[in-house]
Amino acid sequence: MTGQAGPAAHRSGSHRWAAALFVALLMALLPALPVLPATGARAAVTRAADAKPVVTLSEQQAGKGGEITVKGGGWRPKALLMMLICGRSTTDRGVIGGTNSCANAEGRAVTTDARGAFRKKMPVAEPPVPCPCVVHVATVTGEQAAADAVFVVAGHPIAPLPKETGGRLAVLATTRLEGDSGVLTWFGAPPARHLVFTVGNLGSAPVKDPVFEIGTAHGVFAPQWEEQQWRGTIGSGRKARIELPVELAAGAHGDYQVSLRYGGKVLAEQPWGVGRPWGVTLFWILLCLVVPAAVFRIGMAVVDKVRPRSSRAPGRAGRHRPPGPADATAKSAKTPRAVRIPGRRRAQGPVADPVAGATDGPAATTAALPWFTPDSAPSENRPTTKGHS
Template sequence: MTFPRRFAAGAAAVMVLMTAAPAAAAAPDPAPATGNGSWSVGPANRSGAPSARPHFAMEAPPGATVKDTVRVANLTDRPLVFQVYGADAYNTPRDAGFALRTAAEPRRDVGAWIRLPADRLTVPARTARDVPFTVAVPPNATPGEHIGGVVALNTAIESVQNAGNARVGLRRAVGARVYLRVAGPVSPGLRLETFAVDRNAPLVPFVRKGDGTLRVAVVNTGNLRLAPVAKIRATGLFGRVVKVWPDRRVPELLPGQRAEFALPWAGPPPLDAVTVRVELTAPGGVEVRAKERFVAVPWIALLGAVVAVFVLWSVLPRLIRRWRERAGLAAVVIVGAVLALVPGRPAPASASAAASVAAAEDPGVTSSPQEAPLGTLVRVRGSAWTPGATVQISLCGANAVHGSADCDTEHAVTAMVAPAGTFAAGLTAGAPPSPCPCVVRVTTLPGSPAAPAAVNARIAVPGHRTGPILKDITPVRADVVSAEVTGGGGWGELFGGRPRRTLVLQIRNAGAEPISGAPLVVGWGAGREADSPLDAPGTGTLPPGRTATYRVPVELPQASFGQFVVGGRYAGAVPFSTSFSTYPWGLLAVNAVALLLFVLGVRLSAGRWAARRRRGGARAAALPAGPAVDLAALDRFFGREPGG
């Protein structure tokens, strides 16, 4: 018997183990036909264009069915028998690589929606077979991307190896990726599951360098795949930059999947108050920020400092007293420390916040000629697209309101966007599955360095049937992209001045309708509740798919100390919250020094008073005794009886 197996789409080999432990292999980005040298699997492209589809990219609403064809090519000199099936995709735990589930594992997503005419396929030597298949989207399918693949597994065991007491049979499989996007509201999102700093401090600081490791775990909480970029920097006391790591690109995360990575840190500071900040950004305006604080203290050096203070406290006053006695000084006046609060910067005359909505030129598409009978070549050009992105071009019916379900995917072609944001490609006019009105539809392919986009250009197809269409309506929705408190850390705040911060709030309209005049309520608090109101700006109008940035000034009372929270609601239903801390260490240090000087003065004064007492007693003991007085003679002199 064989146990469950895991393999990556396009992997060179898959191991079928005789134990219960599964095996996984990571896959690179697929070529137009993904293969391992013996066979290949990919979309059946009938256009003959060199820019064939690298994988299946589909769009459909819930309840629709998308048809396409997969091509399995045998590159060997002998017939091969394959098990062909649909599979769900996931990210591998080891390196977050793209992988597909095995035939023995349950199918819960797009792998269960893929329908093939048969699960066994025999391909003669040096030939290829086209296998039609359908993707039946359930009526209750959630909006967003559903990713899987069509897999061809060689049924023959190609080799056997010994692993301890077990014999391991090796079988190989190849899969073509399937990217299905279900119509409806999209909400890209990331969450930092883990952000921690591990340090190994040396016993003797400033002589040997320590080391550390940053551990980051991120989860895709949205319904779109994302390839975030992590920017990490560490700052010390007063905002001094300690280290900046190179940008780290996280492998493409599928919805609901998790990735973890670690960054080494050579020589973290041995004595400092360090704040490590991480910022994750992804196409589509997704931003996540977090920070981790720690105080590095060299305990052995601190113990030495305590010993030194003790020595100074017990020995220094005696040395000063002896020196003063030998020099003949009368007294020493101890000058107390002068406490001066450095005033904070003056508050601005008027606190205002502005909302800015990112604006960019919309991508455009043109086709020539405007009327193309079936089988003719259509020249498609695009402008204002993201440079470096890969787009898919197809002819669709019903104005493509149901996505790929209305498109002729078998004649679709792809093109690369030039640095100027333009592209040009030739498309053979095929018969779309839906009636006209028809459009030339251009969409960005998965894996492109751009946010998902789709643009239609009207075209007439003489001879193709026409019919009515229905338009889907998606609800309005707003998401919090990020909420962060910035600013602060000046000299005035360090010595007890008013802490001044700025709340930077980013809201994204994830719906299909603009949001106008939504109320924004913001406050701050010293506990868990933001119960002290702040002046918030007007929100204006937020178009669909755009992100607005709102900046709200935050000002706290003088000498504020501890952790504070800033939060509120957008449009009455979208909550947000973040926190920050402020500590007037300079004010505390000045007071500690003043107290130390005062105690030292009292100690010296007490020592001088005790020394004077000792010297006064010694002088009184050294005086000579006076003459004796005869009391009886005095009585006789005054005529009194002795003893009277």
């Protein structure tokens, strides 16, 4: 038994050593194997998220009234973009002056495909400021992204760009909106917040009393910019925490986008969801119920005021009113006193009144008939005349 178990154990140990050697060789060869590219929509989304947005033009120069084709790639899938021809702009400094330096009326909107690419034709227009010019493409909603391509508008004047100041501000931390809405906002008061952010001076000179621009946009509409100046000095290499007030119009509600711009460049964006002012809706519902009720009450009061007050008014002629003390007095005053006949006893029971035409009761006496007189009336003591027997 012992001699037979020795060769079997030797063979199993050899197999384990062979398996370990194979695994070691496989691990050594894995880094040298080529990585196969991903396929499908998942790979397209991954490439679009990692790539940087780019813009290319079919022509580098064209005159007013012409047409060029703008192509792009590396954008977010299904993103809404705006294409503009802007002056006083370069690819390194961006659009100086913001959209005020662009031909906004001739701009075009385009939506990227599932891979983050697009292709769109747009007309050539002259910007309101001199060149150098670029075709500026930027996202309208969502995360901010932009790209520029150098373009020459033939026949448009060219002027040197303004000198760059020594100070250069940049946002160092995430912006946020601080504050809360009060009770009046529920009834349509303007919503208000404070935009809080931290900026640093990356330039070589200090920045004194910088002027920022706060823009509020609703949906796909362009932001409305408002200048706000911050009092203070930011030295070179220093940073500062800044709070700027932000206020919307009365009754505003929905999804808004708050943007911060300095020197014609957008530094940060912050979404803001504003609730609906339900107090205004409740007010209109109550108004629709109270006003008709008040008008109805006023109308009924007017009708009751102008209605005639006659005793026999229409609708009341057939009503019976029970007799009262005043009616009994009037009736007794109109009824003549009964004439008593001498020698006759009072009649038992009720008798009819010839004048009133009604029965007054057991206390009433019988009146003399008009064709009898007291002398001609038959007497109870007078013997009855009989004929001869």
